[in-house]
Amino acid sequence: MRVTINDIAQKAQVSPSTVSRVIAGSPLISAATKEKVLKIMKEMNYHPNIIARSLVNRSPRIIGVVMPGMAEQSFQHPFFPELLAGIASLANKEGYKILLANVATLDEEEQMVKELTFGGITAGLILLTSRDQDPTVDQLVETGFPFVVIGRTENPYVNWVDNDNILIGYQLVEHFLDQGHRRIAFLGYSPGIMVTRDRLHGYKKALADHRIPFREELVVESEFISANGYDLMKRLLALDERPTAVIACDDLLAFGAIKAIQEAGLRVPADIAVAGINNVPLADYYNPPLTSVKINAFALGSKAFEMLQMVLASKVESYNRAIIPAELVVRSSSLARKE
Amino acid sequence: MRVTINDIAQKAQVSPSTVSRVIAGSPLISAATKEKVLKIMKEMNYHPNIIARSLVNRSPRIIGVVMPGMAEQSFQHPFFPELLAGIASLANKEGYKILLANVATLDEEEQMVKELTFGGITAGLILLTSRDQDPTVDQLVETGFPFVVIGRTENPYVNWVDNDNILIGYQLVEHFLDQGHRRIAFLGYSPGIMVTRDRLHGYKKALADHRIPFREELVVESEFISANGYDLMKRLLALDERPTAVIACDDLLAFGAIKAIQEAGLRVPADIAVAGINNVPLADYYNPPLTSVKINAFALGSKAFEMLQMVLASKVESYNRAIIPAELVVRSSSLARKE
DNA sequence: TATATCTTGATAAACGTTTGCATAAGGATG
DNA sequence: CATCCTTATGCAAACGTTTATCAAGATATA
Numbered sequence: 001m002r003v004t005i006n007d008i009a010q011k012a013q014v015s016p017s018t019v020s021r022v023i024a025g026s027p028l029i030s031a032a033t034k035e036k037v038l039k040i041m042k043e044m045n046y047h048p049n050i051i052a053r054s055l056v057n058r059s060p061r062i063i064g065v066v067m068p069g070m071a072e073q074s075f076q077h078p079f080f081p082e083l084l085a086g087i088a089s090l091a092n093k094e095g096y097k098i099l100l101a102n103v104a105t106l107d108e109e110e111q112m113v114k115e116l117t118f119g120g121i122t123a124g125l126i127l128l129t130s131r132d133q134d135p136t137v138d139q140l141v142e143t144g145f146p147f148v149v150i151g152r153t154e155n156p157y158v159n160w161v162d163n164d165n166i167l168i169g170y171q172l173v174e175h176f177l178d179q180g181h182r183r184i185a186f187l188g189y190s191p192g193i194m195v196t197r198d199r200l201h202g203y204k205k206a207l208a209d210h211r212i213p214f215r216e217e218l219v220v221e222s223e224f225i226s227a228n229g230y231d232l233m234k235r236l237l238a239l240d241e242r243p244t245a246v247i248a249c250d251d252l253l254a255f256g257a258i259k260a261i262q263e264a265g266l267r268v269p270a271d272i273a274v275a276g277i278n279n280v281p282l283a284d285y286y287n288p289p290l291t292s293v294k295i296n297a298f299a300l301g302s303k304a305f306e307m308l309q310m311v312l313a314s315k316v317e318s319y320n321r322a323i324i325p326a327e328l329v330v331r332s333s334s335l336a337r338k339e
Numbered sequence: 340m341r342v343t344i345n346d347i348a349q350k351a352q353v354s355p356s357t358v359s360r361v362i363a364g365s366p367l368i369s370a371a372t373k374e375k376v377l378k379i380m381k382e383m384n385y386h387p388n389i390i391a392r393s394l395v396n397r398s399p400r401i402i403g404v405v406m407p408g409m410a411e412q413s414f415q416h417p418f419f420p421e422l423l424a425g426i427a428s429l430a431n432k433e434g435y436k437i438l439l440a441n442v443a444t445l446d447e448e449e450q451m452v453k454e455l456t457f458g459g460i461t462a463g464l465i466l467l468t469s470r471d472q473d474p475t476v477d478q479l480v481e482t483g484f485p486f487v488v489i490g491r492t493e494n495p496y497v498n499w500v501d502n503d504n505i506l507i508g509y510q511l512v513e514h515f516l517d518q519g520h521r522r523i524a525f526l527g528y529s530p531g532i533m534v535t536r537d538r539l540h541g542y543k544k545a546l547a548d549h550r551i552p553f554r555e556e557l558v559v560e561s562e563f564i565s566a567n568g569y570d571l572m573k574r575l576l577a578l579d580e581r582p583t584a585v586i587a588c589d590d591l592l593a594f595g596a597i598k599a600i601q602e603a604g605l606r607v608p609a610d611i612a613v614a615g616i617n618n619v620p621l622a623d624y625y626n627p628p629l630t631s632v633k634i635n636a637f638a639l640g641s642k643a644f645e646m647l648q649m650v651l652a653s654k655v656e657s658y659n660r661a662i663i664p665a666e667l668v669v670r671s672s673s674l675a676r677k678e
Numbered sequence: 679t680a681t682a683t684c685t686t687g688a689t690a691a692a693c694g695t696t697t698g699c700a701t702a703a704g705g706a707t708g
Numbered sequence: 709c710a711t712c713c714t715t716a717t718g719c720a721a722a723c724g725t726t727t728a729t730c731a732a733g734a735t736a737t738a
Contacts, residue, residue, distance in 0.1 A: 052694030088441030102427030391724030
């Protein structure tokens with residue numbers, strides 16, 4: 001049998017409301033009573049029933065985190081756990097619990113979001129998305145339910161946190177230009193995925209700023225899956241004029257690409273330089289070590305929670321955006337031989 | 340304002356209990372009423388309040404998943420998300436929500452588990468652990484709260500799901516023996532971590548079964564962190580009699596080891612063969628591609644949920660164990676040159 | 679026609695909290 | 709000593725469900 005506030009009250013010879021006030025740290029309670037109640041609470045190993053508490057003050061200290069399914073492959077991604085840890089680090093501190101909505105299909109996602117918003121179980125939502133058009137986001141905007149997006153969508157009525165993907169693309173190009181490259185390819189553009197769009201955008205902008213003509217054939221589309229890096233790179237290798245440098249939208253793609261390059265009898269970076277994005281733990285151990293961009297997933301998560309908290313406190317007047325800086329990590333896969 | 344069961348009842352000219360019974364699919368309701376109510380529910384976009392429902396029938400359809408913190412590094416691990424997906428796949432189907440308790444320290448873990456068990460918010464817990472002695476597990480056993488462990492601990496009063504780590508160690512040794520190796524090293528044994536203990540156990544058993552003497556110096560201890568593979572391997576390389584094959588307790592360790600081997604001017608697998616465990620996505624793209632053991636994390640997760648459901652239904656008389664089979668994936672890092 | 683049976687729906691209590699309002703005790707003030 | 713604060717506590721309603729018990733109407737049976 002579960003020990004309730006009434007049991008404590010009875011044992012302490014006070015009313016339940018007094019116990020409740022002790023728990024809440026109300027100043028209206030005498031020191032003596034407070035101490036007595038606290039002691040008994042400890043003795044009886046009492047823990048407040050979160051459910052009951054949530055019911056009465058209609059904002060449960062639970063936030064929902066909605067993750068897209070394996071369909072998007074994102075689940076395999078090492079930064080997901082880090083992101084969760086980032087959210088949790090702050091959430092725990094603030095006494096929020098995290099309800100993880102791990103959905104596989106879009107239908108499931110829609111249903112889940114409905115349950116979470118109308119079901120009264122969560123106070124707010126953090127939504128992970130990489131799609132440029134996200135029906136779930138639109139759905140949430142319509143209901144007015146408090147939420148924050150990690151990633152970015154085209155819907156403007158949204159508070160979001162994201163990496164500066166445009167800058168990431170830009171910086172990688174500049175890095176390669178510094179190394180003397182002029183034919184720089186972009187591997188892994190996926191039209192529906194905002195991240196890749198932004199990165200490509202940065203890539204184009206950097207080229208333009210440095211008066212390098214943009215070449216359609218140097219951009220290779222994909223589905224953001226590792227296995228493709230190998231195949232995609234082969235397309236580039238088949239070009240009349242091969243690129244001398246390759247920016248891959250993800251480290252997994254980069255590894256595949258390097259494999260293809262090496263199999264073709266070429267060397268990285270001597271013949272073709274390569275850089276990835278996300279800085280997976282193995283980038284350092286690859287041969288050659290892979291230049292990448294470190295995404296601060298932890299910060300992404302904690303910032304998202306922070307923003308959601310602002311939203312919950314109605315402290316946001318307009319729509320907020322936060323951009324988490326990323327850091328270029330140069331390793332040998334992108335370095336020119338000394339000239 | 341939230342639409343409640345009373346709003347529906349009012350609109351439908353019936354009592355709240357009737358609406359409730361419609362939701363529950365009770366057979367005591369006439370088809371006409373049922374249809375009318377359902378229609379109005381849809382019209383008003385009604386979703387039952389999960390909190391209120393949980394309060395009244397004291398078993399909320401929420402299970403807690405407790406994950407060890409970054410301290411154990413486990414978070415970086417690619418199979419964590421897959422595990423979660425495995426849990427969620429079944430949980431969603433059964434109408435259970437997942438509360439993710441993502442704790443950083445042991446104190447936080449203890450506190451969190453207390454809140455989850457006594458706080459009435461979860462019906463049961465799935466606990467991830469790799470420690471042989473886990474205070475949280477002991478704590479849970481004592482309270483009698485329904486829970487299942489993924490991983491294994493020494494506490495016997497526990498339902499758990501795990502890989503057959505002993506077999507994994509055994510098979511890898513046999514694989515290397517098949518390739519003609521006799522001096523096989525074991526990299527990454529960590530005394531407090533059950534997984535590595537079991538794998539080492541399998542390793543020893545295989546050696547014994549094949550009458551190969553066990554050599555203390557071929558077992559290298561570590562902390563289960565990628566960065567160490569490199570350093571640990573150097574210790575092996577410094578031996579008078581170097582091993583000709585290395586089993587690494589984790590792919591990340593294996594990658595570090597390969598790097599050390601190659602830096603020492605030796606070749607993999609020609610001079611030293613290497614195999615890892617966990618089959619991370621990159622194993623295939625490494626140079627050379629890494630032999631590894633595929634852990635079915637998804638199955639691990641879904642099996643754990645299944646078991647928890649049994650526990651919740653009190654369908655377990657004794658303590659259950661489930662072992663998820665793993666699969667050796669042979670790639671070139673472990674293959675002997677043709678003789 | 680009176681009674682029993684069955685179908686359908688309503689009433690109210692309960693789950694464990696929080697909190698506005700009321701109240702009692704004690705001290706200060708006039 | 710009556711009045712008024714202040715401080716500390718209790719009472720009871722409310723949060724949105726579920727469900728046991730009860731009631732009423734309809735139908736069948738004697």
